Amino acid sequence: MIIVMKQGAKEASIKKVLGIIETTGLQTHLSIGQEVTIIGVIGDKSKLTNCNIELFDDVEKIVHLTESYKLANRKFHPEMSSVKVGNHIIGPDTLTIMAGPCAIESEQQLIDTAHAVKRAGAQILRGGAYKPRTSPYAFQGLEEDGLRYMKSVREETGLAVVCEVTSLIAIEAAVNYVDMLQIGARNMQNFYLLKEAGKSGLPVLLKRGLSATIDEWLNAAEYIIAEGNPNVILCERGIRTFETATRNTLDISAVPAIKEKSHLPIIIDPSHATGVRNYVAPLAKAGIAAGADGLMIEVHPDPSKALSDGPQSLNFAQFDKLVNDLKPYISLESRTL
Amino acid sequence: MIIVMKQGAKEASIKKVLGIIETTGLQTHLSIGQEVTIIGVIGDKSKLTNCNIELFDDVEKIVHLTESYKLANRKFHPEMSSVKVGNHIIGPDTLTIMAGPCAIESEQQLIDTAHAVKRAGAQILRGGAYKPRTSPYAFQGLEEDGLRYMKSVREETGLAVVCEVTSLIAIEAAVNYVDMLQIGARNMQNFYLLKEAGKSGLPVLLKRGLSATIDEWLNAAEYIIAEGNPNVILCERGIRTFETATRNTLDISAVPAIKEKSHLPIIIDPSHATGVRNYVAPLAKAGIAAGADGLMIEVHPDPSKALSDGPQSLNFAQFDKLVNDLKPYISLESRTL
Amino acid sequence: MIIVMKQGAKEASIKKVLGIIETTGLQTHLSIGQEVTIIGVIGDKSKLTNCNIELFDDVEKIVHLTESYKLANRKFHPEMSSVKVGNHIIGPDTLTIMAGPCAIESEQQLIDTAHAVKRAGAQILRGGAYKPRTSPYAFQGLEEDGLRYMKSVREETGLAVVCEVTSLIAIEAAVNYVDMLQIGARNMQNFYLLKEAGKSGLPVLLKRGLSATIDEWLNAAEYIIAEGNPNVILCERGIRTFETATRNTLDISAVPAIKEKSHLPIIIDPSHATGVRNYVAPLAKAGIAAGADGLMIEVHPDPSKALSDGPQSLNFAQFDKLVNDLKPYISLESRTL
């Protein structure tokens, strides 16, 4: 942490800053330049939490040099992590495909989809029981009934299952039925929900917020891990930009950036990122080629009848073809499906 | 709602779309152009929720012509609304100033601040008891103790009080202590929380999400109103853009835009929008001049010791000067403090 | 300038960085912390231009502590500048209104508008002779004929006149006819054009680029001033964000931010910022209240017949009313029209 003093800072101001830092037991390093004077702070900066040093006289700004997240930080955990979901391992050696409908609509829809995606090669079934929708008048999900269908499908097919949770009530229900909780983009900074997901004991799939920086995203993961739950998987699903040709802008660079900054697995969701069915296949390939540990793909028995996000869903034949087309890319990355 | 067919759409495809719409009882209007053929749909488009018409053969896209929010929409409620908070009315004739610390730190801090902001002219005390913080290691708030201090300060000073809520537990506690609930930017699309705030019966101050469009913001308000609670106040607090000279970018145009699209009151929060103390006064003036119904300003007895957001807080003397400087602008808008 | 070394940087790497810097004659300050080791560099960092220190072994990143613009920087020029345009002074004591059509369409249109805006209180006539248009099939301007009309209107009315220039040819023509050159948003980083505008000797109105940071904007001003032309006026005209309710997002915070970082005058353009006629008046008031030195407003004899940007233009009566409504706000800021 560096304190940058204003040009022409008075000696008294500099002394006051040095003094307040040293009273906390931290060491300082003063460097007086031609244009700027800086004070380096050595030691655990959390001791300075209660001193708003940027408000002291003649202080121009504070520059932080280290990340506030620690448990999610690769600097302190260089080896890449793997996360077990049901019997399946997500991590550096595997390529995980999670597939299923945006919203669970009926037991039949779910079971048909589960069989189809398993046959094609997916290892995890996704499906929404609690749907966050922009308008209160749109379909909001089957809630606990949906979770129940998830559990019976899991038993029938052996697929691991993941469901989005949007409240403590949903978490309390979901732990009885699913293998992994999903925190959606709109709740990425719902810190209360992050803590409760951390306490649940289940692995957590943490989607990136629409306008969350990578730093904020890893801090959100930190909330979960800090509850004693290291089993976090990140999911890049597009960020909000000025471009309207796609629903969101898939930040493909987040894959190598996350790999550098964190040890957590990262998957991408090309369906939500683009909102356009024809762009799912090229972006799925691109995600694998960029080094992602997996994909989340929307699949629906009949997308033209889907209650949520039909336009970006694949039907069974399209999904089957997609997985086949992906296989050589997965081999190139020395991963197994 | 308009369905735009692809160039060279086959007659059979057009007939299929017309057919599916007419079976729902809606009327259609076909218009065949040189470059493009369109189908207008007349009537309540919610009947089409389950048909993903964009997936039919030869359909290029759907263009929606009406907003999905109704109760928050000025088209159906042309008169501007007023909202009563405690004994204070927020609306077109008044200029409401909500002031107080970002985080409640102690009873003494709160009571000192309350007296100071009341003396200066504020009508509502703000203060955070549940703090959403990017890092799990930052101060998270005093929770119910903070709420208790709020209530005793309200009794002592007669100020109305508002507190942010971040979970159902927080709402259940807050209804016993405060006059208005605040939904923060990070929870603007926490639809579960919106519904619970709607059910609480208390007025709700709804901050705009960091990357929420005005349309999404009014849909979030719709969630609250749809629970039978029309007492929603909007708060513009800066949106996320590429600019880093300020913490966020205050979208001042949202003030006239909201006045045109909705009947709900709108206030601005220049403290959070900029994160820079010196910019609070010019933006507060600008907000009033643009037609805002009020302001939310951070005030702290000693900003250099604040546990949260010190850099943007005003001390008592600065706040006193600010309100004095604002008075002629308030008069120009024919409002009363 | 600070060099942050990677965690666990080898002593040899640190020595190599220290060595390369010291060979340039600059001084260094080494500070070894628990998590991070940093090297402060004292002196004129331009001596390091050719050493990409971020590529040296074990270097994590470089943090720049001073701005690259000097002539536009208030740190080295604390007093606010005034710029003379024709006989009119733009600066801290005046409130300048530039008004006129988006595009010059005919001599009659221009002369009628000039008389109307002068009568209402504007001091400078704007009008586009070279129009940058998204589509090549839209009206591109009258070019030199438009400039000629500008000159004759200037002679008839005594108003100062400003025109956008989009090429060296346009600059070479414009210097014969107008009092100030305008560089538009799309050309803010057309550095060739900036240099030529700098050499022209005329004052330059520099609009902010659609996605330019304040730092980049001031560096663009630096290009002009570095040619020996200190007469630069900045114009905030809205930045590009995700919001679509307005054409751009007026960054009102840029007004106090520019006042802090630079001595150059700044005006705002609410017409281009919003693209919506009804929002021009509230934002014009807001701009004055935030401390802007002036406004640029589109005015057209009959906006419904304008060849460019009609929807945001005011007619003569609307402009007359606007200026009248602005007068008390101008007085509050102790400025004169």
Add this chain to the structure above:
Amino acid sequence: MIIVMKQGAKEASIKKVLGIIETTGLQTHLSIGQEVTIIGVIGDKSKLTNCNIELFDDVEKIVHLTESYKLANRKFHPEMSSVKVGNHIIGPDTLTIMAGPCAIESEQQLIDTAHAVKRAGAQILRGGAYKPRTSPYAFQGLEEDGLRYMKSVREETGLAVVCEVTSLIAIEAAVNYVDMLQIGARNMQNFYLLKEAGKSGLPVLLKRGLSATIDEWLNAAEYIIAEGNPNVILCERGIRTFETATRNTLDISAVPAIKEKSHLPIIIDPSHATGVRNYVAPLAKAGIAAGADGLMIEVHPDPSKALSDGPQSLNFAQFDKLVNDLKPYISLESRTL
């Protein structure tokens, strides 16, 4: 094109709009709904350029249903285009690699780089002679000397060569030395430059502007093609977003989106998109997998001594390894290097 009338639009207003359109010879289709009345316009909408219909009484908005670009539009040119640069063909069957230094620094640097990239497999040499730099104090390029080196390297190696042009003077010089002109991101809406590049007769590599939509980008291409020059290649090089972990955000979805909307080839530039050397390889792979027709990669003999953009440049060994690693991905796409 559709005209949406305001709720409760008066019959007289509707008639006036219908009348003005019909006087231009266009046909109209009136559709009166419960909430909204719309008027469809059939025929060549350019006839309406001079009527700002959005300003007529009771008109709410205009919805455009067709793109304003025609020559760049795949709707009118379904077959994918190929562009010949020197003796090399860029298009659907090939994978083109353009490589070289950000800035040309000396003849030796250029010739060494040319031999190295040719040996590795690149077909086109890139190198900047006119450098657009944020600060006027940064290295601005060797200008015509740089072009001369390009020509002699082309003769020696047989590589095709491309250079950025930033002014008419640069174009007039470049046509004597290079095989393709590059228009940089900052000049994407420098319409004057686009027209001159169109007139030059050389193929044009058109980089996407930092905040340009895909629609604006294709309109910029239209400016070039409208001058009779169909040889345009698009280059996605990252857009500006809120994320700061990378210099820009590579919009990988632009690849399938451009393929759908246009017949022009598209390449990606992972070096400028990220500004981080370690992210170049994963994004290059991702670009190929997403369907791009080529890549632009920065290569420098000694990146730590580069005068421009060293941090993102590869050295010869790194580039050699990159091309080798890319080969299986190129084969998977049935393209040849």
